[in-house]
Amino acid sequence: MDFEFEEDSMGMKTLPGSVTLDKDAQNLVGISIGGGAPLCPCLYVVQVFDHTPAARDGTLQSGDEILAVNGQSVKGRTKVEVARMIQSVKGEVVIGYNKLTVDAKQGKTLDIVMKKVKHRVVENMSSSTADALGLSRAILCNDGLVKKLQELERNGNLYKGLTEHIRKILCCNYRVISAHRQFGDLFYAIGVRDPQPAAGEALRKFGEAHQGIEKCGARLLKSIKPMVSDLSTYLNKAIPDTKLTIRKYLDIKFEYLSYCLKVKELDDEDYSYAALGEPLYRVETGNYEYRLVLRCRQDARSRFAKMRSNVLEKLELLDQKHVQDIVHQLQRLISALTCYHGDCARIMGEQGDVFPIEVDLSKTTFKYGQKPDFSADGLIEDGDDVDGSDGEREGVVEGSGLLEDVGLLGDAGLLGDAGPHTADPPSRSAADDLALLCDIGAQYSTGAPPTTGNLLD
Secondary structure (H helix, E strand, O other), X not given: OOOOXXXXXXXXXXXXXXXXXXXXXXXXXXEEEEEEXXXXXXXXXXXXXXXXXXXXXXXXXXXXXXXXXXXXXXXXOEHXXXXXXXXHOOOEEEEEEEEEEOOHHXXXXXXXXXXXXXXXXXXOOOHHHHHHOOOOOOOOOOOHXXXXXXXXXXXXXXHHHHHHHHHHHHHHHHHHHHHHHHHHHHHHHHHHHOOOHHHHHXXXXXXXXXHHHHHHXXXXXXXXXXXXXXXXXXXXXXXXXXXXXXXXXXXXXXXXXXXHHHHHHHHHHHHHHHHHOOOOHHHHOOOHHXXXXXXXXXXXXXXXXXXXXXXXHHHHHHHHHHHHHHHHHHHHHHHHHHHHHHHHHHHHHOOOOOOOOOOOHHHHOOOOOOXXXXXXXXXXXXXXXXXXXXXXXXXXXXXXXXXXXXXXXXXXXXXXXXXXXXOOOOOOOHHHHHHHHHHOOOOOEEOOOOOHHHHHO
């Protein structure tokens, strides 16, 4: 059959060759054929199906021209006739071909890029919206793996919250054990310096108990700290790496869908011209543009299938790690806290024989029957010549019990035999003196205070 135009290869080269294929149990080699008479001067491979003899052999690819079947030329034949020629052969079939050598970048046109953008926009649309936009044939729209991204986001937020909570636990427990250390040092210091052996030993034991709690807290911090590192590894490495893999997968998927849509548009164009009985230049010159898109679609599909397998494997491993890791980390956290509180309770329980701590205040603060030394405060020193030359002076204000202990109260009244006064105190009754003594202590004002011997003996 003669054609009006010569073949236009669009700068693409072909290499001749032949391949021998063993048919499967269904007597098929696993290819679909396009082109042929009466519209196209050549016949070519449209698609190589998965898990077929042609796919396992890998020689024939989409866009390759078919020249002969078992040595018989197919030029001028229809695609149906060529398919019957292949089916009529039993066992092995030898197919002669012209290998189409193309660059994948040559098929990545502006139209393909715009289609990728459209698919990104409609990814999360409903099926009715996709149908309205003419994308209903894109069967991979609303891919389930896209929802995995949302699940990863939720898992990431869960791990982030858990990590922050564990860090807060670490900070709070650090403050607690710091307080226990300070308490332990303080009680231990008090116990060492206390002049009473029994009280000193009790305070020392109590201080050692707080120091023991500090050691338990340190072990808690050491056991919890690795959890933050493990959770951070999952949060900052595993999840972002999986997200990046899914995004790469989506980019390849959108490219594959774009080529699928482009093939459909070219098919529709071919059918419309064939229905009108008018020739199409692209088809009559060898349909190289269509064959280029077929090859790019096959390459994109191969990358898409490989990437999808990798993503599914990563997601499965990540889900397993998530389920196992979250349970393991929570068990470690609860076990560490339980052990810490159990050790603290045990340490404090061992201090039951310490309380109550009996302290003899008479030996700690004042020694009865001895003269107190107020020299440190600069109030009254032995041998001072106390007179009234400085005018009116205020007396010492103390509680009534303390005044009785140091001898400020005598039998004869408020001050007893306190000696002569240079100025009379304010007039008040004996009842007033007694009430004042009971409530807030003794207060007096004189021009010349009593001598040291009379006051303190």
